[in-house]
Amino acid sequence: MVKSYKYFLVAAFWAAVIFMLSTNSPLEVGPDDWYDFIGIDKVGHLVFYAIFCCLLCFAFYKMDKLNPRLILSIAIVFVYGVIMEFLQYNFYPDRYLEYSDMIANLIGALSGAFIFSKILQPRFKNL
Numbered sequence: 001m002v003k004s005y006k007y008f009l010v011a012a013f014w015a016a017v018i019f020m021l022s023t024n025s026p027l028e029v030g031p032d033d034w035y036d037f038i039g040i041d042k043v044g045h046l047v048f049y050a051i052f053c054c055l056l057c058f059a060f061y062k063m064d065k066l067n068p069r070l071i072l073s074i075a076i077v078f079v080y081g082v083i084m085e086f087l088q089y090n091f092y093p094d095r096y097l098e099y100s101d102m103i104a105n106l107i108g109a110l111s112g113a114f115i116f117s118k119i120l121q122p123r124f125k126n127l
Helices: 002-023 040-063 070-091 099-123
Strands: none
Touching: 002 040, 002 070, 040 070, 040 099, 070 099
16 A cells, blocks of 8 residues: 555655746746737646646556546646645745636646546556
């Protein structure tokens, strides 16, 4: 049973990477207009949070192959993203709270759960 929890360390490491990227000075990645929702910044949010969700789904899957807890993984990733946005707003002067980032994080979490359940989980049946 203890071996199963080691997979959560990978997800925790990825959460730390997201934290470091979210709390450092922002990178200039292009136009900063409100209508630029599908920008490189939002794609980055989507990809990083999709990977985070896949890692959590995999960790839960290794605990219980019959129940990878997709909804719980999505909720954890989304709440983490919301917390990160509020931390940026309150404690980091060069960072801002953006609702569009929260939406991109949620779409990433949903995408990660979908990718895990439809593509990755069937391949892990033999692990």
